Amino acid sequence: MMIKKNIATSENGFIFNPATGDSFSANAMASVILQAIKGGASSTEIKLDILQKYEVNAEQLDRDWEDWIIQLKEANLLEIE
Amino acid sequence: MATNYFGLCIGVTGLNANDNPGPGIAVIRALKEGLGNDIRIIGLSYESLEPGIYMHDLVDKTYQIPYPTAGIAALADRLAYIHDQENLSMIIPNFDAELHNFIKIVPELISIGVKTFLPSLNELGMRDKVNLLEFGNKNGLQVPADHKLFSLADLQNAAEDLKFPLVIKGKFYDAYVAFNMEAAKKAFHQLEATWGYPVIAQQYIKGTEINVAALGDGKGNNTGIVAMRKLYITDKGKAWAGVTVEDETLTELANHFAKITNWKGGYELELMRNADNELFILEINPRFPAWIYLAAAAGQNHPAALVKMAMGEEVAAFTEYQSGKLFIRHSWDQIIDIAEFQQMSAFGEL
Numbered sequence: 122m123m124i125k126k127n128i129a130t131s132e133n134g135f136i137f138n139p140a141t142g143d144s145f146s147a148n149a150m151a152s153v154i155l156q157a158i159k160g161g162a163s164s165t166e167i168k169l170d171i172l173q174k175y176e177v178n179a180e181q182l183d184r185d186w187e188d189w190i191i192q193l194k195e196a197n198l199l200e201i202e
Numbered sequence: 203m204a205t206n207y208f209g210l211c212i213g214v215t216g217l218n219a220n221d222n223p224g225p226g227i228a229v230i231r232a233l234k235e236g237l238g239n240d241i242r243i244i245g246l247s248y249e250s251l252e253p254g255i256y257m258h259d260l261v262d263k264t265y266q267i268p269y270p271t272a273g274i275a276a277l278a279d280r281l282a283y284i285h286d287q288e289n290l291s292m293i294i295p296n297f298d299a300e301l302h303n304f305i306k307i308v309p310e311l312i313s314i315g316v317k318t319f320l321p322s323l324n325e326l327g328m329r330d331k332v333n334l335l336e337f338g339n340k341n342g343l344q345v346p347a348d349h350k351l352f353s354l355a356d357l358q359n360a361a362e363d364l365k366f367p368l369v370i371k372g373k374f375y376d377a378y379v380a381f382n383m384e385a386a387k388k389a390f391h392q393l394e395a396t397w398g399y400p401v402i403a404q405q406y407i408k409g410t411e412i413n414v415a416a417l418g419d420g421k422g423n424n425t426g427i428v429a430m431r432k433l434y435i436t437d438k439g440k441a442w443a444g445v446t447v448e449d450e451t452l453t454e455l456a457n458h459f460a461k462i463t464n465w466k467g468g469y470e471l472e473l474m475r476n477a478d479n480e481l482f483i484l485e486i487n488p489r490f491p492a493w494i495y496l497a498a499a500a501g502q503n504h505p506a507a508l509v510k511m512a513m514g515e516e517v518a519a520f521t522e523y524q525s526g527k528l529f530i531r532h533s534w535d536q537i538i539d540i541a542e543f544q545q546m547s548a549f550g551e552l
Contacts, residue, residue, distance in 0.1 A: 142446075
């Protein structure tokens with residue numbers, strides 16, 4: 122999974138898509154994940170990190186992760202693979 | 203310290219900085235920023251209440267000029283008088299409705315030493331609202347289907363063919379989205395009374411509004427291209443806030459337009475991107491848009507580049523601009539003395 126290269130993200134969770142002019146506010150968790158994705162971490166690595174740091178089971182995380190991907194796709198922020 | 207452009211005297215129209223603003227004030231702001239504060243700006247106004255007349259930090263002096271309906275002789279005479287007073291270096295007209303007359307008198311302006319940087323009448327005509335669909339079909343550009351309306355019967359036919367909602371547009375300005383026949387008839391009568399025939403009924407395209415401001419060099423290239431997405435739209439459909447965006451398909455579209463028209467001067471593509479990512483050209487305006495200062499703020503000063511090109515300078519094409527720059531328009535109550543208004547109203551000069 123890759124976030125589009127030109128997407129601008131800030132540490133406080135503001136996301137700007139310069140191709141469309143769309144902007145979004147991400148919560149703290151989403152912001153951390155976005156920074157990790159932009160830093161080159163794979164989805165497996167990010168999920169492992171979340172499982173270690175937070176009280177969440179793998180099934181719940183997978184469900185939430187799928188929802189998150191759908192939201193990113195709808196927001197036109199993901200590279201088409 | 204004086205700049206290279208010290209003493210340059212530029213006439214600018216479009217000083218009506220109201221809720222449906224002319225581009226004049228934005229153009230002047232960009233000129234001062236790009237060429238220095240020691241250029242002289244001569245405002246050319248049609249009415250005494252155009253706010254720019256009284257913005258003395260931007261406009262050095264204003265002269266009233268005749269409405270386009272007065273004809274080219276009246277315009278040429280008035281501009282010759284203004285040139286005698288001010289020694290104009292060049293003129294930048296900024297209204298669609300006045301461009302025809304200004305283009306017609308370009309030879310006379312040249313003969314008295316006043317420069318312009320304008321498209322030809324042929325170029326002006328091909329992108330006219332009335333000809334836009336044909337222009338698009340001929341050049342592989344997506345333009346919403348339309349009907350030219352000369353009667354209520356034409357409107358009925360348009361509604362049956364294009365279905366509601368319909369965009370009912372005036373020949374030069376104004377557009378209303380009509381969701382039923384009653385609203386369409388009202389818009390038709392209003393626009394016919396204001397701007398004359400034909401009124402245009404255009405297919406409504408749902409999507410995201412994007413505008414592109416560009417500057418054609420008259421040789422098939424663009425010297426600059428900046429795209430802006432509207433973020434806040436007034437009830438007149440005008441952008442009250444917008445953000446610069448960067449999208450190669452928009453650049454390609456503008457470059458295609460410049461190539462097929464050899465467009466000379468500023469222009470604006472009004473576009474709609476639908477859910478399938480298709481771009482439709484809603485209008486092509488033959489002048490700088492009112493938001494042109496945003497282009498300058500984002501790194502491409504089109505009005506300053508236009509002046510340089512008109513003066514014969516070689517201007518390298520801009521290759522980039524900053525995306526994510528916003529403009530947010532605002533209202534401002536400007537206070538002037540009645541004596542100034544009286545001077546402008548009575549003598550047509552201030």
